[in-house]
Amino acid sequence: MQVVDTESQGEVLAGPEGLTLYVFDNDDQGAESSACTGSCTDNWPPLTIDSEVVAASGVDTELRTFEREDGSTQVAADGRPLYYWANDETEGDTNGHGVNDAWWVVSPDGSPKRPAEDGSDGDGSDGGDGPAY
Template sequence: MVLKRRTFLVASSMTLGLAGCTGDNETTPDEDEETTSPDGADDEGTEMDVTVQVRSNSEYGDILVGPDEMTLYMFDQDTQGNGVSACYDGCADNWPPHTVDDEPVAGEGVTADLRTFERETGERQVMAGGWPLYYFAPDEEPDDATGQGVNDVWWVLTPDGTPVKPDGGY
């Protein structure tokens, strides 16, 4: 049986990433969460680089993606709205957090409230609708969403920040 490269990469990364994705990390929420205006402008109304945008995916419809149009995911081990990530170490190697240096900026069509919180590493991770956002390392192209449903805990999100799950979401 010949495996496709993508199938092999997904299977390999899922196996390697499982140990780091159990959600055993304990941290406390950061009380100084930051927000941005939904139109993608700063206080002076100047256009800034978009942090989160909407892209139509061939399988899941309109979903949230990063500035490079790569798919973003949420993790069931995170608690919505508490500004803490449960994904570090090996987990974060396979599911890199979506981080920013400045305020997060919503692109056209993003209706989820965007905020940030400080990770244990000092980076500022972006949240959409209260969910910390992550990439999936094996995704190679903008339309890839190979992390969808991995271990029944990783999900793409709709423009309002709702996870896309087989049972219709949260």
């Protein structure tokens, strides 16, 4: 787990290969379960691991793991399960940010980077498009 600097969202959490990580508003913080199951994971693959989670410099949040329904081990930051967006291809992509107003990139402190009070994303975009699952 690492921090990458993105053009549109600044510093965000990323997986081992540098791809941006996201949280889902339908997940209950601290519940150690995922609301994204079945076909949802086709577009939102969970960050899963086979060994202990390791945080690189700059990651400033508690990282935990929990067992998913399928038996895999998913990583959570600040009690929120972490996911990739299938349409992100390279380090720094944030194409999943704001999809269906439910999916958000994650700050190094583990908090979701939701839009500002005025409804803007802070980057001049509409916050993403496409299906949530």
